[in-house]
Each structure stands twice: as C-alpha cells, then as structure tokens.
Amino acid sequence: MKIAFLADPLASFKTYKDSTYAMMVEAAARGHAVYAFEQKDMALDGGIVYANAARVILTGDAHDWYRLEPHHEAALTEFDAVIQRKDPPFDMEYIYGTYLLELAERQGARVFNRPDAIRNHNEKLAIAQFSQFTAPTLVTSSEARLRAFQAHHGDVILKPLDGMGGAGVFRVQADGMNLGSIIETLTDNGRRTIMAQRYIPEIVNGDKRILVINGKPVPYALARIPQAGEVRGNLAAGGTGVARPLSERDREIAETLGPVLASRGLLLVGLDVIGDYLTEVNVTSPTCFQEITQQTGFNVAAMFIDAVEQGATQA
Incomplete structure (x- = not known):
C-alpha cells in the first residue's frame, strides 16, 4: 500500500x-x-x-x-x-x-x-451529543449566563472552543475571583462563544485519554495527571502520563460512542474523560499512542494500521 x-x-x-x-x-x-x-x-x-x-x-x-x-x-x-x-x-x-x-x-x-466528519465534530461541542456522560455544561458568549452558571455551581472551568493542549483553560472557584476579567478575555467582550463546565475534582487523578479505533477502545487509557498547582492535565501543559486499564465507566463511554463515531467516518478518536465524565471528543490528530505502548506493551499503532488496511480495502 x-x-x-x-x-x-x-x-x-x-x-x-x-x-x-x-x-x-x-x-x-x-x-x-x-x-x-x-x-x-x-x-x-x-x-x-x-x-x-x-x-x-x-x-x-x-x-x-x-x-x-x-x-x-x-x-x-x-x-x-x-x-x-x-x-x-x-x-x-x-x-x-x-x-x-x-x-x-x-x-x-x-x-x-473523513474530512466532513472532522468539520462536523468540534472537539469541545461534540460532547453535547452524548449528554448522558457529561458534567453540567454551558456554551455561550453571554456574561450574564456565565456568571449565573458560576454562581449556581460554585467551582467551574471556563475554556475556549478552539483551544488545544490546555491553552486558555481557567478555573474559577466559589469566591468568583477574577471571573469578570476571565469572561472578558475568553469571550472577547461577548464576541466569542466559550464553554463553562462544573469543575470535576477527580482531575487530581488524571484527565484520561481513551483512544477508540474503528469503533473499538484501546484497552488502556493514558491518565494525564496535572502538576502541582495546575488544573490542566494536558501533557503540553506539564502533565504526567500514566497508562491504566480502562475502568468500567471508561469502557461504557467508549463502547457507546465508538460505533456511532466510526459510522460517521471517524476511524480514530481520542475521548477525554475526567472521573466519570466525558469532557472532549478529539478528532483532528489524537495522540498518546507511544506513551500507552511504552508503559503497557499494547501496540496501539498496530491496531490503527490494521484499521487503515481494512478501511482502505473496503472503501
């Protein structure tokens, strides 16, 4: 080939x-x-x-x-x-x-x-299609709505819809410190739509990347554990990657989403899960192959190329 x-x-x-x-x-x-x-x-x-x-x-x-x-x-x-x-x-x-x-x-x-599938699945917004697995989430450019969401949930995360590697992610706790400034910055004074989510305390145990290939989950996730003083587990933000077998909840999420996303032309997807909650659906260029393989011996790249060979033959 x-x-x-x-x-x-x-x-x-x-x-x-x-x-x-x-x-x-x-x-x-x-x-x-x-x-x-x-x-x-x-x-x-x-x-x-x-x-x-x-x-x-x-x-x-x-x-x-x-x-x-x-x-x-x-x-x-x-x-x-x-x-x-x-x-x-x-x-x-x-x-x-x-x-x-x-x-x-x-x-x-x-x-x-598939290119149309990449376009149709914003990596932040795609979770809204699977709300049974998500923490409370708000998508808006409205300062009033964002303030009300923070007031109701207390501890929240705010982030842009087009970021990667943890860039532009902010945590605002119950005291609301710097909330106005963060909203102004992320929304460009109401001109840009952003996402707010209830803070998930289990982030201290890692932001898990679950790879799904041709609708089937890789049996290990990479838990990206934030460094001290951080809320972002992304490896690009200094997180430490630890491979772990999928939990029962991880597998439930992956096995529910996998066939749906594969049917839409998404051969490779990276699901981000914190605790029991789905936080992102990565479709552009999901990573973590080598970290999982190096720590567990499971050859993720082999599973992926198997799927490419099969897909190229069937296409």
Whole structure:
C-alpha cells in the first residue's frame, strides 16, 4: 500500500512521543510505502486535488530519523490511504484543507478521518451529543449566563472552543475571583462563544485519554495527571502520563460512542474523560499512542494500521 500522511513538518516531530511517527514506523515495518505532505502542499488544479508529496524513508536513528525522496505532484487518488494528522489550530486554513480532502474523496481517495466528519465534530461541542456522560455544561458568549452558571455551581472551568493542549483553560472557584476579567478575555467582550463546565475534582487523578479505533477502545487509557498547582492535565501543559486499564465507566463511554463515531467516518478518536465524565471528543490528530505502548506493551499503532488496511480495502 501507498499511505500518505497530511502532517505538520517532519522536522518538528518529537520521535519519542509522536503518534504520527509511531504510525509511520508501523506502516513501514509492514512494507507499506510511506509518504508525507503538508497542507500548503495541496492544490486543486483542473478539478483534481493534488499534493506535492515525498516518500519518507525511515532511518531508525532517533535524531536523524528520516530522509525524503524527491517531491512530486500526485493526485490524492494515487494513494491507497490518506491519513489526516495535521494539528490544530482549527482555523479557516484547516477548514479549507478539509474541503480539498472532501473533493479528493469524491474523486475516489480514501481519507481517514473523513474530512466532513472532522468539520462536523468540534472537539469541545461534540460532547453535547452524548449528554448522558457529561458534567453540567454551558456554551455561550453571554456574561450574564456565565456568571449565573458560576454562581449556581460554585467551582467551574471556563475554556475556549478552539483551544488545544490546555491553552486558555481557567478555573474559577466559589469566591468568583477574577471571573469578570476571565469572561472578558475568553469571550472577547461577548464576541466569542466559550464553554463553562462544573469543575470535576477527580482531575487530581488524571484527565484520561481513551483512544477508540474503528469503533473499538484501546484497552488502556493514558491518565494525564496535572502538576502541582495546575488544573490542566494536558501533557503540553506539564502533565504526567500514566497508562491504566480502562475502568468500567471508561469502557461504557467508549463502547457507546465508538460505533456511532466510526459510522460517521471517524476511524480514530481520542475521548477525554475526567472521573466519570466525558469532557472532549478529539478528532483532528489524537495522540498518546507511544506513551500507552511504552508503559503497557499494547501496540496501539498496530491496531490503527490494521484499521487503515481494512478501511482502505473496503472503501
């Protein structure tokens, strides 16, 4: 198979933890030809979606880990699978990229995750479709509503709808300290919609990332435990990742959402769960493959490439 990865610059990869790197290694080990391109490398020309892609040769050296064969223009339909692994920000450029990928799909390309499904599942707002698993949540740009929500619940989290890695997440406790300033900043004085959630004390035990591949959960979650003085467990915010078997509640959430999301074209999803509550549905470029594999021996990348092979054959 020829597998193309739409990703950020390869030079930016941290190979000891990067999930896309783990996917590439697994694919290459099976004899698949691995290609890479960036979003800026895509073009629609004459009604065909092309990418200026290069074959990636893995060297096995952790520091100088790849070399590229010469780039060449290829229609995305020339690949057996195109894997969307570009990180947010989920801005208009990202959306334009999904439009091009969707056009390529109509021409016969096999894209994972499906671009329309990525667009339709905001990683914060998607939890509203599964409210039986969520803590009390408010989505609004109204200062009055946000103040009323905080007054009712006391201890709350406020965050933007387009953030990643824990950026822009604030906790406001019962005293309401700095609530007005935080609301003004996050909503841009009422011009931007944000999310408020009741604070979940179990965050001290970790913000669990549950990976779901082709509708089935990986049997281990990565609990991202906040560092002292933090409410954010994100690894990018200094959290420590500890792999744990799925709890009964984790499995209930994953097994309920998994088939639904897979049917919508989401081959790989990262569910974020704090305590017993679903907090996010990550669909752009879910991570934590390597941390789980290194700590448990379960080969997450192998499970993923199995699903890609199956999906490419069935498409």
